[in-house]
Protein backbone atom coordinates (compact mmCIF):
# COMPACT_ATOMS: atom_id res chain seq x y z
CA UNK A 113 0.00 0.00 0.00
CA UNK A 114 1.45 3.40 -1.02
CA UNK A 115 1.31 6.54 1.07
CA UNK A 116 -0.40 9.61 -0.37
CA UNK A 117 0.06 12.83 1.60
CA UNK A 118 -2.64 15.49 1.54
CA UNK A 119 -2.67 19.13 2.57
CA UNK A 120 -4.21 22.43 1.53
CA UNK A 121 -0.83 24.09 2.14
CA UNK A 122 2.01 23.29 -0.28
CA UNK A 123 4.68 24.43 2.19
CA UNK A 124 3.41 22.10 4.92
CA UNK A 125 3.14 19.29 2.38
CA UNK A 126 6.74 19.83 1.27
CA UNK A 127 7.94 19.25 4.83
CA UNK A 128 6.50 15.74 4.66
CA UNK A 129 7.73 14.77 1.22
CA UNK A 130 11.29 13.70 1.90
CA UNK A 131 12.34 15.07 -1.49
CA UNK A 132 15.91 15.28 -0.18
CA UNK A 133 15.99 11.45 -0.30
CA UNK A 134 15.55 11.33 -4.09
CA UNK A 135 17.70 14.34 -5.02
CA UNK A 136 21.49 14.14 -5.06
CA UNK A 137 23.52 17.35 -5.07
CA UNK A 138 23.65 18.99 -8.54
CA UNK A 139 21.04 16.63 -10.04
CA UNK A 140 19.14 18.34 -12.85
CA UNK A 141 15.48 17.91 -11.81
CA UNK A 142 12.71 18.05 -14.42
CA UNK A 143 9.49 19.58 -13.11
CA UNK A 144 6.93 18.31 -15.62
CA UNK A 145 4.10 20.79 -15.99
CA UNK A 146 1.46 22.05 -18.45
CA UNK A 147 1.99 25.79 -19.02
CA UNK A 148 -1.65 26.27 -20.08
CA UNK A 149 -3.17 27.24 -23.41
CA UNK A 150 -3.70 30.99 -23.97
CA UNK A 151 -7.28 31.77 -22.91
CA UNK A 152 -7.39 28.93 -20.37
CA UNK A 153 -7.32 30.08 -16.75
CA UNK A 154 -7.41 26.72 -14.92
CA UNK A 155 -3.75 25.69 -15.45
CA UNK A 156 -1.28 25.75 -12.53
CA UNK A 157 0.10 29.21 -11.82
CA UNK A 158 3.81 29.84 -11.11
CA UNK A 159 3.20 30.95 -7.52
CA UNK A 160 1.38 27.67 -6.81
CA UNK A 161 4.32 25.50 -7.86
CA UNK A 162 7.29 27.75 -7.07
CA UNK A 163 7.61 26.31 -3.53
CA UNK A 164 8.42 22.93 -5.11
CA UNK A 165 11.05 24.57 -7.31
CA UNK A 166 12.62 26.26 -4.27
CA UNK A 167 12.52 23.04 -2.24
CA UNK A 168 14.38 21.20 -5.00
CA UNK A 169 17.04 23.93 -4.95
CA UNK A 170 17.26 23.68 -1.15
CA UNK A 171 17.87 19.92 -1.57
CA UNK A 172 20.85 20.72 -3.84
CA UNK A 173 19.09 19.96 -7.14
CA UNK A 174 18.93 22.09 -10.27
CA UNK A 175 15.24 22.38 -11.12
CA UNK A 176 13.72 23.37 -14.44
CA UNK A 177 10.14 23.36 -15.66
CA UNK A 178 9.48 21.37 -18.81
CA UNK A 179 6.77 20.31 -21.22
CA UNK A 180 6.71 19.00 -24.79
CA UNK A 181 5.07 20.55 -27.83
CA UNK A 182 1.47 19.78 -28.74
CA UNK A 183 0.24 17.78 -31.68
CA UNK A 184 -2.75 20.02 -32.29
CA UNK A 185 -2.35 23.37 -34.02
CA UNK A 186 -1.71 26.35 -31.78
CA UNK A 187 1.08 28.33 -30.18
CA UNK A 188 2.24 25.39 -28.03
CA UNK A 189 2.96 23.34 -31.16
CA UNK A 190 6.47 24.81 -31.57
CA UNK A 191 9.19 25.37 -29.03
CA UNK A 192 9.62 29.10 -29.61
CA UNK A 193 5.93 29.99 -29.39
CA UNK A 194 5.36 27.45 -26.61
CA UNK A 195 8.07 29.24 -24.63
CA UNK A 196 6.37 32.57 -25.29
CA UNK A 197 3.14 31.13 -23.81
CA UNK A 198 5.03 29.87 -20.75
CA UNK A 199 6.56 33.32 -20.27
CA UNK A 200 3.24 35.09 -20.76
CA UNK A 201 1.81 32.81 -18.05
CA UNK A 202 4.58 33.88 -15.68
CA UNK A 203 7.03 30.99 -16.00
CA UNK A 204 10.80 31.32 -16.19
CA UNK A 205 13.51 28.63 -15.85
CA UNK A 206 11.93 26.30 -18.39
CA UNK A 207 13.16 23.99 -21.13
CA UNK A 208 10.91 22.94 -24.01
CA UNK A 209 12.67 20.51 -26.36
CA UNK A 210 12.54 20.74 -30.14
CA UNK A 211 10.99 17.77 -31.96
CA UNK A 212 14.38 16.29 -32.90
CA UNK A 213 15.58 16.47 -29.29
CA UNK A 214 13.99 13.11 -28.66
CA UNK A 215 14.74 10.04 -26.59
CA UNK A 216 13.57 6.80 -28.23
CA UNK A 217 13.12 4.78 -25.06
CA UNK A 218 12.77 1.01 -25.34
CA UNK A 219 9.80 -0.35 -23.40
CA UNK A 220 8.82 -3.58 -25.24
CA UNK A 221 5.18 -3.48 -24.14
CA UNK A 222 1.84 -4.44 -25.69
CA UNK A 223 1.34 -1.38 -27.90
CA UNK A 224 4.84 0.01 -28.26
CA UNK A 225 8.36 -1.39 -28.47
CA UNK A 226 9.76 2.15 -28.23
CA UNK A 227 8.27 5.41 -27.01
CA UNK A 228 9.33 8.86 -28.25
CA UNK A 229 9.94 11.21 -25.35
CA UNK A 230 11.01 14.84 -25.18
CA UNK A 231 14.74 15.30 -24.63
CA UNK A 232 14.33 16.61 -21.09
CA UNK A 233 13.84 13.00 -19.96
CA UNK A 234 17.34 12.09 -21.16
CA UNK A 235 18.89 15.07 -19.37
CA UNK A 236 17.76 14.29 -15.84
CA UNK A 237 17.84 11.48 -13.30
CA UNK A 238 14.91 12.99 -11.36
CA UNK A 239 11.37 13.76 -12.54
CA UNK A 240 8.79 15.55 -10.43
CA UNK A 241 5.33 15.73 -11.99
CA UNK A 242 3.41 18.88 -11.11
CA UNK A 243 -0.07 17.96 -12.26
CA UNK A 244 -3.24 19.99 -12.45
CA UNK A 245 -5.87 17.33 -11.76
CA UNK A 246 -9.01 17.83 -13.87
CA UNK A 247 -11.47 16.13 -16.21
CA UNK A 248 -10.53 14.97 -19.68
CA UNK A 249 -12.80 14.03 -22.55
CA UNK A 250 -10.69 11.08 -23.75
CA UNK A 251 -9.29 9.69 -20.50
CA UNK A 252 -12.02 10.71 -18.02
CA UNK A 253 -9.57 12.59 -15.85
CA UNK A 254 -6.12 13.99 -16.41
CA UNK A 255 -3.73 13.12 -13.58
CA UNK A 256 -0.09 12.24 -13.01
CA UNK A 257 -0.09 9.32 -15.48
CA UNK A 258 -1.40 11.49 -18.27
CA UNK A 259 0.95 14.37 -17.42
CA UNK A 260 3.88 11.95 -17.71
CA UNK A 261 2.67 9.89 -20.65
CA UNK A 262 0.98 12.20 -23.13
CA UNK A 263 2.86 15.15 -21.67
CA UNK A 264 6.35 13.79 -22.24
CA UNK A 265 5.52 12.47 -25.73
CA UNK A 266 7.09 14.32 -28.65
CA UNK A 267 4.64 15.31 -31.42
CA UNK A 268 5.46 12.02 -33.15
CA UNK A 269 4.81 10.19 -29.89
CA UNK A 270 1.55 12.02 -29.30
CA UNK A 271 0.37 11.08 -32.78
CA UNK A 272 1.15 7.44 -32.12
CA UNK A 273 -0.82 7.56 -28.87
CA UNK A 274 -3.87 9.05 -30.61
CA UNK A 275 -3.85 7.01 -33.82
CA UNK A 276 -5.97 3.88 -34.16
CA UNK A 277 -5.72 3.36 -37.93
CA UNK A 278 -7.08 -0.20 -37.87
CA UNK A 279 -10.41 0.90 -36.40
CA UNK A 280 -10.58 4.33 -38.00
CA UNK A 281 -13.47 5.22 -40.33
CA UNK A 282 -11.12 7.47 -42.29
CA UNK A 283 -8.68 4.67 -43.15
CA UNK A 284 -9.66 4.29 -46.83
CA UNK A 285 -9.40 7.97 -47.64
CA UNK A 286 -6.78 8.98 -45.12
CA UNK A 287 -3.75 10.75 -46.49
CA UNK A 288 -1.95 10.28 -43.17
CA UNK A 289 -2.55 13.91 -42.35
CA UNK A 290 -0.30 14.04 -39.32
CA UNK A 291 -2.49 16.14 -37.08
CA UNK A 292 -4.68 15.50 -34.14
CA UNK A 293 -7.62 16.82 -36.18
CA UNK A 294 -7.34 13.71 -38.34
CA UNK A 295 -6.62 11.20 -35.62
CA UNK A 296 -8.72 12.43 -32.69
CA UNK A 297 -10.95 9.40 -32.66
CA UNK A 298 -12.98 7.76 -29.95
CA UNK A 299 -10.82 5.01 -28.53
CA UNK A 300 -10.52 6.03 -24.87
CA UNK A 301 -9.37 2.65 -23.56
CA UNK A 302 -6.66 2.28 -26.20
CA UNK A 303 -5.39 5.84 -25.72
CA UNK A 304 -5.24 5.32 -21.96
CA UNK A 305 -3.15 2.17 -22.31
CA UNK A 306 -0.81 3.89 -24.75
CA UNK A 307 -0.43 6.87 -22.42
CA UNK A 308 0.49 4.50 -19.61
CA UNK A 309 3.17 2.88 -21.80
CA UNK A 310 4.64 6.34 -22.45
CA UNK A 311 4.53 7.09 -18.72
CA UNK A 312 6.32 3.77 -18.13
CA UNK A 313 9.05 4.86 -20.56
CA UNK A 314 9.35 8.31 -18.99
CA UNK A 315 9.94 7.05 -15.45
CA UNK A 316 12.10 4.07 -16.42
CA UNK A 317 15.32 4.16 -14.36
CA UNK A 318 14.40 7.57 -12.86
CA UNK A 319 13.79 8.78 -9.33
CA UNK A 320 10.29 10.27 -9.38
CA UNK A 321 7.81 12.13 -7.22
CA UNK A 322 4.32 13.40 -7.89
CA UNK A 323 2.21 16.38 -6.84
CA UNK A 324 -1.47 16.48 -7.87
CA UNK A 325 -3.09 19.89 -7.41
CA UNK A 326 -6.82 19.24 -7.01
CA UNK A 327 -7.84 22.83 -7.56
CA UNK A 328 -9.93 24.45 -10.28
CA UNK A 329 -11.05 20.96 -11.33
CA UNK A 330 -12.33 21.92 -14.75
CA UNK A 331 -14.36 19.37 -16.74
CA UNK A 332 -11.89 19.34 -19.64
CA UNK A 333 -8.15 19.64 -20.14
CA UNK A 334 -5.93 22.73 -20.03
CA UNK A 335 -5.23 22.42 -23.77
CA UNK A 336 -8.49 24.22 -24.55
CA UNK A 337 -8.33 27.98 -24.93
CA UNK A 338 -11.13 28.31 -22.37
CA UNK A 339 -12.31 26.41 -19.32
CA UNK A 340 -15.67 25.74 -17.71
CA UNK A 341 -16.45 26.22 -14.02
CA UNK A 342 -14.83 23.71 -11.65
CA UNK A 343 -16.95 20.62 -11.00
CA UNK A 344 -16.07 20.59 -7.28
CA UNK A 345 -14.69 23.11 -4.76
CA UNK A 346 -10.90 23.20 -4.41
CA UNK A 347 -9.69 20.18 -2.42
CA UNK A 348 -5.95 20.71 -1.95
CA UNK A 349 -2.67 19.14 -3.00
CA UNK A 350 -1.54 15.52 -2.89
CA UNK A 351 2.01 14.18 -2.86
CA UNK A 352 3.19 10.63 -3.41
CA UNK A 353 6.09 8.60 -4.78
CA UNK A 354 3.48 6.42 -6.55
CA UNK A 355 1.77 7.81 -9.70
CA UNK A 356 -1.01 5.22 -9.60
CA UNK A 357 -1.85 5.75 -5.94
CA UNK A 358 -1.90 9.53 -6.29
CA UNK A 359 -4.30 9.41 -9.26
CA UNK A 360 -6.52 6.83 -7.53
CA UNK A 361 -6.62 8.98 -4.38
CA UNK A 362 -7.36 12.12 -6.41
CA UNK A 363 -10.36 10.52 -8.13
CA UNK A 364 -11.67 9.27 -4.80
CA UNK A 365 -11.44 12.74 -3.21
CA UNK A 366 -13.25 14.35 -6.15
CA UNK A 367 -15.96 11.70 -6.07
CA UNK A 368 -16.48 12.07 -2.33
CA UNK A 369 -17.01 15.83 -2.15
CA UNK A 370 -20.30 17.58 -3.02
CA UNK A 371 -19.97 19.52 -6.24
CA UNK A 372 -21.61 20.93 -9.34
CA UNK A 373 -21.70 17.43 -10.84
CA UNK A 374 -24.01 15.35 -8.62
CA UNK A 375 -22.54 11.87 -8.79
CA UNK A 376 -20.35 9.47 -6.85
CA UNK A 377 -18.49 8.89 -10.13
CA UNK A 378 -18.15 12.42 -11.45
CA UNK A 379 -15.80 11.78 -14.37
CA UNK A 380 -18.04 8.96 -15.64
CA UNK A 381 -21.03 11.28 -15.28
CA UNK A 382 -19.18 13.86 -17.39
CA UNK A 383 -17.96 11.34 -19.97
CA UNK A 384 -20.26 8.27 -19.91
CA UNK A 385 -18.31 6.53 -22.69
CA UNK A 386 -14.95 6.77 -20.94
CA UNK A 387 -13.94 4.18 -18.38
CA UNK A 388 -11.17 6.12 -16.58
CA UNK A 389 -10.23 3.05 -14.55
CA UNK A 390 -8.44 1.58 -17.59
CA UNK A 391 -5.34 3.77 -17.05
CA UNK A 392 -5.11 2.84 -13.36
CA UNK A 393 -5.60 -0.89 -13.94
CA UNK A 394 -3.07 -1.00 -16.77
CA UNK A 395 -0.50 1.07 -14.85
CA UNK A 396 -0.86 -1.29 -11.89
CA UNK A 397 -0.43 -4.26 -14.24
CA UNK A 398 2.85 -2.74 -15.47
CA UNK A 399 3.99 -2.30 -11.84
CA UNK A 400 4.05 1.47 -12.08
CA UNK A 401 2.33 1.61 -8.71
CA UNK A 402 -0.56 0.47 -6.58
CA UNK A 403 -4.25 1.43 -6.54
CA UNK A 404 -4.24 0.71 -2.81
CA UNK A 405 -3.14 3.69 -0.77
CA UNK A 406 -3.11 5.24 2.66
CA UNK A 407 -4.14 8.89 2.74
CA UNK A 408 -2.06 10.84 5.28
CA UNK A 409 -3.47 14.28 6.13
CA UNK A 410 -0.83 16.88 6.97
Ligand code: SF4
Pocket residue numbers: 274275276277278280281282283286287288289294295296297
Ligand atom coordinates in the same frame (compact mmCIF):
# COMPACT_ATOMS: atom_id res chain seq x y z
S1 SF4 B 1 -7.09 9.62 -39.57
FE1 SF4 B 1 -5.36 9.09 -38.22
S2 SF4 B 1 -6.05 7.22 -37.16
FE2 SF4 B 1 -7.39 7.46 -38.97
S3 SF4 B 1 -6.41 6.23 -40.58
FE3 SF4 B 1 -5.64 8.34 -40.78
S4 SF4 B 1 -3.71 8.39 -39.59
FE4 SF4 B 1 -4.86 6.54 -38.95
